[in-house]
Amino acid sequence: MSVKEDSIQQLGINTVRVLSIDAVQKANSGHPGTPMGLAPIGHVLWTESMKYNPKNPEWANRDRFILSAGHACMLQYSFLYLTGYDLSLDDLKNFRQLNSKTAGHPEYGLLDGIEVTTGPLGQGFANGVGFAIAQKHLAARFNKPEFELFDYKIYAICSDGDMMEGMTSEAASIAGHLQLGNLIYLYDDNHITIEGNTDLAFNEDVAQRFEAYGWHVQVLPDGNDLEALSAAIKNAQKETARPSLIKVRTHIGFGSPNKVNTAAAHGAPLGEAEVKLVKENFSFNPDQSFEVPAEVLKYYREAGSRGSKLEADWNTLYSAYKKKYPKLAAEYELAKNGKLPDGWKDKLPVFKAGDKLATRKASGQVLNAIADQIPNLMGGSADLSPSTDTDLKNYGSFSTDNREGRIFHFGIREHAMGAILNGMALSHCIIPYGATFLIFSDYMRPPIRLAAIMKIKPIFIYTHDSIGLGEDGTTHQPVEQLLGLRSVPNVLVIRPADANETVAAWRVALEHQGGPVALILTRQDLPVIDQDKYGKAAGLEKGAYILSEPHENPALILIGTGSEVQLLLAAQEELKAKNVAARVVSMPSWELFEKQDQAYREKIFPKALRHRLAVEAGSPLGWHQYVTDDGDVIGIDKFGESAPAAELMKAYGFTVDNVVKRALKLIS
Structure with missing residues (x-):
């Protein structure tokens, strides 16, 4: 396929659409329609709006991109492949398969270029607010005159479903209140959910809602208008006092003769026959899958390669900054590397x-x-x-x-x-x-x-x-x-x-x-427990430790967490007066304990010492893995009541007398 220079953008957009439907069709599952409608937005973001470097996805001053509409992940995967991230065409072909980089929703840590795991709608929207707060804080702390180290922005694509979720309202409200002008969100207003048209359950004026939150709002009637998309994003980039929402009317399944603007394009493959019709519609070979014209790959790889110079310029700036502000640079590098300061x-x-x-x-x-x-x-x-x-x-x-x-x-x-x-x-x-x-x-x-x-x-x-x-x-x-x-x-x-x-x-x-x-x-x-008389709190690091053991051959083990450990120490004294020796184990963390080797776990809970009583003011479920069949649990299997705490603890059995009674019953 050959292409004129003036049509390369449209060919690139259609390539993303075709890659998306091919991957979903091959996997026999996924969401083809949303990437088809969003491809022009993705094109503008990856070719002109965002600064990023595929050769170093962790570049500190890169813009962050969040696909809050995570079901549209083939859009993101396609652009990551085309712009030169560590992703191959074979990875796209392996979409939604076991051990694939290209999971059914974007997964952080699985693939370079994925900033956050999304899928549950609304989460990515709110994650972006956290990203924006971090950028504002880092800029205030580290930027200096002539050293604009951190000026990155956070871009996100959100869906109708994101807008319906309650947490989006929570996050949008605080973002507007904090005037996070580094947020640029594009709302994919395609009017379709799995059940059908959004007017089944959703007809509010989203633009007015976000204006009420204090956002800068633009409304675009045509998601295929590249010039309008570019201009709107530039306007948002200039708006620094308010977060920006760009509401874009798109068409789910764009290019599909029979499924455009229908729920059928949302959450299932288009079908082999419809895939061929889409390809014919876009002048692609209907009998070829995963077709990427050489001109398109060259075009997007050049767009991605611009990030290398952007990062090189930033590195030069940072080198100068490091010489002028060595203490701040050292603090930044320590934090960036996940280290804690000495002392x-x-x-x-x-x-x-x-x-x-x-x-x-x-x-x-x-x-x-x-x-x-x-x-x-x-x-x-x-x-x-x-x-x-x-x-x-x-x-x-x-x-x-x-x-x-x-x-x-x-x-x-x-x-x-x-x-x-x-x-x-x-x-x-x-x-x-x-x-x-x-x-x-x-x-x-x-x-x-x-x-x-x-x-x-x-x-x-x-x-x-x-x-x-x-x-x-x-x-x-x-x-x-x-x-x-x-x-x-x-x-x-x-x-x-x-x-x-x-x-x-x-x-x-x-x-x-x-x-x-x-x-x-x-x-x-x-x-506060007497650490000279009882065990050292440092034992917490192992999840469970012997807090008190007055006799080398205890008859049973008392296990507790939190406030209930106090009961165990008092009960231990009562049992001692009755000539019953009890080991007291403080077990603040199951997870830390399970990481210990078998020898340590056997030391705390010897197999031969099977009489064990766990005490915790919560559900007893789960404790039986530690108390065994010869043990018992004092817990709570109903809801609480309104009363002074001491009265409640007594009514629910969290008393020294009850612990002693249950312990004696175990060994009788």
């Missing part, structure tokens, strides 16, 4: 036996003790910082007037908070944390799961961890949430027993790699 552990507090404080308050003291040492540690809460103890006392709030602020006010937006934290974590220069009550972790389940899939490390602080929060009652008392968090692969859950275990938990959290961390903390005060 930060020396600032960790040590609490004295006899003190009494909630683990949430101990956590707050840890944060403020190390804040000076770890300048890239930042975060906040979903309007609960006085209750979760998560403010950094000596640092200001991130705002339109203070981009260097390290305290974040997410508002009552738990779902968006989780996704924004993920976006911040993906900047690789920030250690973000976010806090709310443990019960509201349910509002954050999708971003928790996605963080775990991506193996990134936002730190989730969940306080008010049990019925021990008291009078707020059933709706605020978590029962099944702790078990739910433990059930998610790659999530590290830590429920410390006192203030010093909380210090150890933070030490582990900050050094941990391979997934998010959830710190589970009390509202109520707990006595």
